[in-house]
Amino acid sequence: MDQRISFITLAVHDLDATRAFYVGALGWSPEVDVPGEVLMIKVGDRLVLSLWDEAAFEAEVGAIRRGPGVVPLTLAHNVATPAEVDQVLATARDAGADPVQSAVQRDWGGYTGYFADPDGYRWEIAYNPGPIGQDVLP
Template sequence: MSQRIHFITVATKDLDAGRRFYQDGLGWEPLMDVPDEIIFFQVAPGLVLGLFQADKFVQDLGGAVLGTDVSGLMLSHNVESPERVRATVEKMVAAGGTVLKQPTQSDFGGIFHSHVQDPNGVIWEIAHNPGWHLEPDGTVVFE
């Protein structure tokens, strides 16, 4: 298997709240939106984030999963500066997110960051990491 991911799919208890948060609040454009089922957002070349209505998620798995709570998962979004961290967090809160950790200097790696939970429990880290950058081909480099 090649080392890549094409879809990250998250079971979502309230698809409409997810739509309001990502589409209406953050201004993300859906790649595909199937009402009462799933909404996809292209988040990088070849990578899609899917919010799948929880009961449909369980149905798709043939009932093999009992719970659909999001746990032990964090999605991260890196920005250019600490000021941009603060501005992004403000936008997420205005869209219905809940701040779990106010913007602050991290205990790890010189990162300035904040943690925000979306209306369905997905935790986002908004970070400025001066030791991280992307090459023109999309390769991540840690310095």
């Protein structure tokens, strides 16, 4: 098996609100948009973010675990400078995202903050000055 990820699929409660956030407010372009079912957005050279209506997700994958707390998953968007971290976080806030945590200087040398999309999925916006952080930049 090749060492790679092709799709990241997230179950979403309200696909219309999700579309309004990612496509309408953030300006991302869908590759596939099936109302009431799925929204697919190419987010990398060979990577797709698939945002799937909860009912359709559960019908194929199985019951979703529900309860208090945060889903134990984050998505990260790395940028080239700390100023870009602040800019992206401001754009997300302006789009209606829950700000979660303002950007701060981290002990490991990076600068990161978080926002949550309409379903509460946490996005880390990060400046990582190390080699792995630089490798993921376009």
